Amino acid sequence: DTAVSxxxxxxxxxxxxxxxxxxxxxxxxxxxxxxxxxxxxxxxIMFSYNNKELxxxxxxxxxxxxxxxxxxxLNLHINSLELGDSAVYFCASSQTAYSRSSSYNSPLHFxxxxxxxxx
Amino acid sequence: TQLLEQSPQFLSIQExxxxxVYCNSSSVFSSLQWYRQEPGEGPVLLVTVVxxxxxxxxxxxxxxxxxxxxxxxLHITAAQPGDTGLYLCSPRTGTYKYIFGTGTRLKVLx
Numbered sequence: 744d745t746a747v748s749x750x751x752x753x754x755x756x757x758x759x760x761x762x763x764x765x766x767x768x769x770x771x772x773x774x775x776x777x778x779x780x781x782x783x784x785x786x787x788i789m790f791s792y793n794n795k796e797l798x799x800x801x802x803x804x805x806x807x808x809x810x811x812x813x814x815x816x817l818n819l820h821i822n823s824l825e826l827g828d829s830a831v832y833f834c835a836s837s838q839t840a841y842s843r844s845s846s847y848n849s850p851l852h853f854x855x856x857x858x859x860x861x862x
Numbered sequence: 863t864q865l866l867e868q869s870p871q872f873l874s875i876q877e878x879x880x881x882x883v884y885c886n887s888s889s890v891f892s893s894l895q896w897y898r899q900e901p902g903e904g905p906v907l908l909v910t911v912v913x914x915x916x917x918x919x920x921x922x923x924x925x926x927x928x929x930x931x932x933x934x935x936l937h938i939t940a941a942q943p944g945d946t947g948l949y950l951c952s953p954r955t956g957t958y959k960y961i962f963g964t965g966t967r968l969k970v971l972x
Contacts, residue, residue: 853904
């Protein structure tokens with residue numbers, strides 16, 4: 744099936760540890776994103792990558808380091824985990840479309856999330 | 863930081879009732895999307911509205927984009943338990959960046 748898949752689905756770890764979340768999309772999209780959803784369900788953009796290049800970094804602490812080895816993958820590594828990092832992290836993708844005067848992205852396709860719990 | 867307020871924040875209704883949820887901002891947007899998120903899953907696109915005043919229907923769901931393109935509403939007729947979920951509005955703010963509203967959590971009781 745064509746989809747955005749992320750692993751693991753659940754991640755429980757202790758403060759101070761380092762962990763990674765992986766994301767892959769087989770939709771052929773050129774842009775990938777990481778979003779964080781807090782306990783109040785507010786969905787906030789963290790990063791976006793277009794063709795493996797970082798485009799948006801929404802003032803995320805540098806303990807978070809995204810890596811895009813190719814257009815189909817965007818992984819998220821988190822160092823020195825803190826209690827406040829507990830949340831659901833969503834990967835998403837979209838395709839850039841270009842008109843004569845501008846560009847825009849197609850709607851987002853989301854993965855099913857990774858629930859990170861830091862104890 | 864652009865603020866997108868959705869109201870109500872929570873809504874619990876009986877099956878068969880009608881409801882409307884709102885998405886409001888002080889900014890003008892070129893287009894706006896509505897997503898629904900079910901528990902344990904990522905948001906899924908329902909519709910995109912582009913033109914001021916535009917109305918789109920998706921079965922029992924009716925979406926409207928405000929004339930000034932600053933707000934939008936979603937009306938559900940004869941709600942069903944399958945409509946339960948978190949409804950999120952998301953305007954296009956620029957290439958490579960989608961922001962989301964504060965969300966409306968809907969629960970439809972059988």
